[in-house]
Amino acid sequence: MPLDYVAKRVGMFFLVVWLAATINFFLPRLGGQDPVREMMIQQAALGGNAQSGLEEMIQIYNDKFGLNTPLLQQYWNYLGDMSRLDFNYSITKYPARVSDIIGRALPWTLLLLTTTTLFSWVVGTLLGAFMAWPRSPRFLKFLLPPLLSLNAIPFFLLGLVLIYLFAFNWRIFPLFGGYTPGTFPAFTPSFLKDALYHSILPALSIVLVSLGGWALGMRAMMVTTQGEDFVTYADAKGLKDRTIFLKYAIRNALLPQATALALVLGQIVSGAVLVEVVFSYPGIGNTLYEGIRSGDFYVVQGIIFILIVSIGLVTLFLDLIYPLFDPRITYRRA
Amino acid sequence: MSSAAQVLTAPEGSRAEGTRRASARAGLGYLRRNPSLGIGLMLLLTLVLFVVIGHLTVDTVQFRPLSTRPLQPPSWELPFGSDKQGRNLYAVMVEGTPLTLRIGLLAGVIGVTLGATLAFIAGYYGGWADNVIRIVVDVGLTIPGLLILIIIAMRVRGGLTVDQMALVVGLLAWLYPARTIRSQVLTLKQRGYVQVARLSGMSNPEVIAKELLPNLLPYLGASLVGSVSAAILASIGLEVLGLGPFEAPTLGMTIYWVNYNAAIINGWWWWWVPPIIVIAILFIGLFLVAVGLDEIANPRVRNRV
Numbered sequence: 001m002p003l004d005y006v007a008k009r010v011g012m013f014f015l016v017v018w019l020a021a022t023i024n025f026f027l028p029r030l031g032g033q034d035p036v037r038e039m040m041i042q043q044a045a046l047g048g049n050a051q052s053g054l055e056e057m058i059q060i061y062n063d064k065f066g067l068n069t070p071l072l073q074q075y076w077n078y079l080g081d082m083s084r085l086d087f088n089y090s091i092t093k094y095p096a097r098v099s100d101i102i103g104r105a106l107p108w109t110l111l112l113l114t115t116t117t118l119f120s121w122v123v124g125t126l127l128g129a130f131m132a133w134p135r136s137p138r139f140l141k142f143l144l145p146p147l148l149s150l151n152a153i154p155f156f157l158l159g160l161v162l163i164y165l166f167a168f169n170w171r172i173f174p175l176f177g178g179y180t181p182g183t184f185p186a187f188t189p190s191f192l193k194d195a196l197y198h199s200i201l202p203a204l205s206i207v208l209v210s211l212g213g214w215a216l217g218m219r220a221m222m223v224t225t226q227g228e229d230f231v232t233y234a235d236a237k238g239l240k241d242r243t244i245f246l247k248y249a250i251r252n253a254l255l256p257q258a259t260a261l262a263l264v265l266g267q268i269v270s271g272a273v274l275v276e277v278v279f280s281y282p283g284i285g286n287t288l289y290e291g292i293r294s295g296d297f298y299v300v301q302g303i304i305f306i307l308i309v310s311i312g313l314v315t316l317f318l319d320l321i322y323p324l325f326d327p328r329i330t331y332r333r334a
Numbered sequence: 335m336s337s338a339a340q341v342l343t344a345p346e347g348s349r350a351e352g353t354r355r356a357s358a359r360a361g362l363g364y365l366r367r368n369p370s371l372g373i374g375l376m377l378l379l380t381l382v383l384f385v386v387i388g389h390l391t392v393d394t395v396q397f398r399p400l401s402t403r404p405l406q407p408p409s410w411e412l413p414f415g416s417d418k419q420g421r422n423l424y425a426v427m428v429e430g431t432p433l434t435l436r437i438g439l440l441a442g443v444i445g446v447t448l449g450a451t452l453a454f455i456a457g458y459y460g461g462w463a464d465n466v467i468r469i470v471v472d473v474g475l476t477i478p479g480l481l482i483l484i485i486i487a488m489r490v491r492g493g494l495t496v497d498q499m500a501l502v503v504g505l506l507a508w509l510y511p512a513r514t515i516r517s518q519v520l521t522l523k524q525r526g527y528v529q530v531a532r533l534s535g536m537s538n539p540e541v542i543a544k545e546l547l548p549n550l551l552p553y554l555g556a557s558l559v560g561s562v563s564a565a566i567l568a569s570i571g572l573e574v575l576g577l578g579p580f581e582a583p584t585l586g587m588t589i590y591w592v593n594y595n596a597a598i599i600n601g602w603w604w605w606w607v608p609p610i611i612v613i614a615i616l617f618i619g620l621f622l623v624a625v626g627l628d629e630i631a632n633p634r635v636r637n638r639v
Binding site: 012015016019024151156157160163167168175267274278288297304307308312315 | 469472473475476477478479480481482484485486488489567570571574575576577589592593598599601603606610613614617618620621
């Protein structure tokens, strides 16, 4: 793989990260508001607690968060903090650091997202491949319309329906949360079993919605591939149908599917954020929701930065491993 | 005098009527060959019909809280029941469905207009403008729009209005159209008739307006439907997170209140079933129309989907 492509691609990644950090810094300051004062006033209005020490508190907080220095200085410090993944303290849960809050929520989201995304990608791709193959069973063709209809609606909408059916009506699965209230996260078999049990409905709402999209994409690619000369040639050579299907058609149709995975990653993450809100799942999405509701700006900023960086990283990784899938890619003028 | 004029114009009028009927028949015939477009349009029409009938049968002011007794299940007077704050949910749906559509349409139009303008500049003129636009789009598309929208929406104090919401969503809706339309412009630019137009001395803006734009219209239409759908998705996402227009009864805000009041695990099914059905019809309808328009814009994909 040419080095200049890798350098370009990595440079792009850092550009994304820098842009995300800069947007995160400047957008909130556009209005020229004092974030600490606003949070304090909001908190006071919400809680109705003592107002007397407010101005001094604002002063102390502004000193603490370094909000009294010139803007460029603040920006510089901020970029330094971001590069060390230091997101300051939470405003509403003061002694807690934002990075700790995120660290606690991140494993939940990572596990939920990687398993559901991989699972729906693999199963959806296979389904799509079989749908385009003339010899597959009939009923597969009837699967497409319902899968496509599901694919058109947002994840969390299906989540709401699933909660009603499976948790409220039939009481098969828990109503909300990532584990039974009262237990504490630990690496014990009983806790892991409990967590798995709680994650089935959120996972199902992501998988069922995503399947259709992958199936549709793969089906279209398979139809194109099956019309190519090398497939006709393989057929004329007398190769077995199975061989043509597995070694000729699927393998060649697979690359656009991998590209698509990199392209829709952002959408999957945004969708999953809302699924967590609907299920009160203890991951990043729900933490973000709580941050928004309590006006905890640093939490929101930190989570958004982390999400953008992780999406950038995965996209970078997918882009760099393409040649392993497909030797046709040369990256000469990428 | 007037009767003479009528006589004179009558055959003209009936001929126009005839061609109109013929073209209508041809349109219906096309819809039969392109079922996704037909079914999609039908779904969207159902929603329009629902809103129109709703406006005739209910006082839409009742979308406000405290209009009726709270938490009534559906009955004759309240076909969709009422929510915990005493909104008449039928009025909420009738008032909210067009509001959500409005957000989507406004944001979608902003997105496609901006995106197409940049795409024509980048694709047709090339050069440094192309480089800048391409890099901005590539970087921008890596960042999930919803996350940026959250930051913007959080800073707007006192909550967004419906139109502000559309504007905010539209701010990021141009990225994807810009990329796809640019690649279309690139291929179209190489076509013979465009080359001929340029060689015959047409100015660049003229070539864009007279040669490129008309040929890209179906494609722009498909792109618009996609953008509207994406904008509605983004707006509902913001609303469910509690960053929407609190005063407005949009579909997303209704879902927000459902979630906020835990309506599902309290068994108030009439509160969440209608918005979910309307949102589902809306997205499936838009998706089918987009697929159908894609078939018009891109005949090679015919019979594939």
